[in-house]
Amino acid sequence: MFSTLDVEIRPGSGLGAFELGNVVLRIFPYSVIQDCVGASLWNIIHMLRQMQHLFPQVEIKYDPDTSSTTPIILHLRPHLDLLFSGKHQRLRTICVRRLRDTSPPVTLRYKDVVLSSADEVLRRVGTSRTFGPTYPGDDLRYPGVWFGFEEDGIGEGRKGAVYHEDRSQEVKRVLISQKEVDTEEGDALGEIAECPIMNGDIALAIAKVHDGVTLHFHPSTSTPVHVRIGTTTAQDLAVILGPPLHVHYKEDDRMTIHSSLHDESDTGYFYNYFQHGIDFYISGNTHTVQKIVLQSNVPGTPLFQVYKRCNWEIEGKPEDDEDDTPPRKRFYDRFETISHFLNPREPPPSMLLDRTNDEENITLPSPATRLYGYDGVILEVSEASQVLTITLF
Known part of the structure; x- marks a missing residue:
């Protein structure tokens, strides 16, 4: 029996324990510890070693031909891909995939709303109700979070295009990234903007x-x-x-x-x-x-x-x-x-x-x-x- 991966989406900030740009303070007896989870590849892997019960299978993907500056992907089977920038090795984008895979099941939350779970299918209409209107296109794009309807790739439909949406279309992927770098002109594999978690x-x-x-x-x-x-x-x-x-x-x-x-x-x-x-x-x-x-x-x-x-x-x-x-x-x-x-x-x-x-x-x-x-x-x-x-x- 698999335990459910229950995580909260924070647009522009992170997903669950993975932080893109905010500092998390955890209070222990007699001390306050600044937790830098998500700040760097080193921090993330160090944390994953202590969470093998949740993420027993971790793959590291990179380009061996450019090993010094290659962007790195940590694939946490089956749901999460963590993309790190090539130079500073900092967490840039989090991708949640295979939302219907039940081994283990994954529950996505936003504030007090359950977006997707074993019993709840996330669709285009539900996303729009929760996050509001956005420009028409193949994906629903909001500051710091994208919702995609294909397992791989990013849609090309942009503002101003003639587009007939399917309200019942099922969300297949969710991407969370920094708001500062989440732009059409931004380099998808570039470095993240300086933020307080780096201090x-x-x-x-x-x-x-x-x-x-x-x-x-x-x-x-x-x-x-x-x-x-x-x-x-x-x-x-x-x-x-x-x-x-x-x-x-x-x-x-x-x-x-x-x-x-x-x-x-x-x-x-x-x-x-x-x-x-x-x-x-x-x-x-x-x-x-x-x-x-x-x-x-x-x-x-x-x-x-x-x-x-x-x-x-x-x-x-x-x-x-x-x-x-x-x-x-x-x-x-x-x-x-x-x-x-x-x-x-x-x-x-x-x-x-x-x-x-x-x-x-x-x-x-x-x-x-x-x-x-x-x-x-x-x-x-x-x-x-x-x-x-x-x-x-």
């Missing part, structure tokens, strides 16, 4: 070799923060980013081979900020930042979904003193481009790394990556020439 997240991380990283936060009016190698302390990080989700006390010796300055007597530790896609290696002696690791969260790679995507860029030196736009390379640029940017000569020798050696239950088509060491920076690169992590030291 406190890192919008951009600008990395400088032999220096550190400058973190830009949402909202865009926030003041950037500079984390310097050898200067910023663990206490500073706690003030800037809050306490880490995890503290790891063993350094990966596979990385120390690239550093001639490594002190074997300094047993440091990592501050892991999985929710920001950043690790900081901190000296056990001085408690200052010694290394910074930025994660790309590329689908199909060993570290996918361990960390949230960090939107990083490597900044080079300005061409002259008056150049206020120094050159940069971004996380989605190919390894060959970034390597030439760091050093115009041939790439250095690499180390082979297979992160699945320590994980018995992970099987990937191409699990091996390579580590390339440059002066002050290490690149971890996939077989598809995507830079998966950068390490500043």
Whole structure:
């Protein structure tokens, strides 16, 4: 016996536990927790792992040919498709499908009205009664929510067209998206507009070799923060980013081979900020930042979904003193481009790394990556020439 999936439609905002643009506050004993469900791919999958009783089957769909910037669809069988934008991996559109499938049955509500259930068929006339008039067309489109009458595809009928509607036509799909991007001219696979649920997240991380990283936060009016190698302390990080989700006390010796300055007597530790896609290696002696690791969260790679995507860029030196736009390379640029940017000569020798050696239950088509060491920076690169992590030291 399947339990019913009972969810409320919030046009422009979300569906059930999945949020597009609003912050949900949940009160627990002695604390108030801001729940960021729906803010990012990392948040959503983390939540789904705790809701396997409701969503036992989850498929991740993406384009392997553009794995760094591919839009991603989470298919929660059989009813839900969650579309995430390609660059920032944020929830952009929610699609509810197969409304008549009873394994499990789904109930859709809007405010106090049951729109669709095992006993209630949602039709064009019922939609119009609940949401009011809208322009004629193959779909019923309202700010933040669309109702479609085909299982796949979006109707092309637009305002001004001659159209004879069937009042009893059955709704087959419901799409919820942000109102700000729900326009005829909007890119269906583009990025979502900045909204309060992003506040406190890192919008951009600008990395400088032999220096550190400058973190830009949402909202865009926030003041950037500079984390310097050898200067910023663990206490500073706690003030800037809050306490880490995890503290790891063993350094990966596979990385120390690239550093001639490594002190074997300094047993440091990592501050892991999985929710920001950043690790900081901190000296056990001085408690200052010694290394910074930025994660790309590329689908199909060993570290996918361990960390949230960090939107990083490597900044080079300005061409002259008056150049206020120094050159940069971004996380989605190919390894060959970034390597030439760091050093115009041939790439250095690499180390082979297979992160699945320590994980018995992970099987990937191409699990091996390579580590390339440059002066002050290490690149971890996939077989598809995507830079998966950068390490500043």
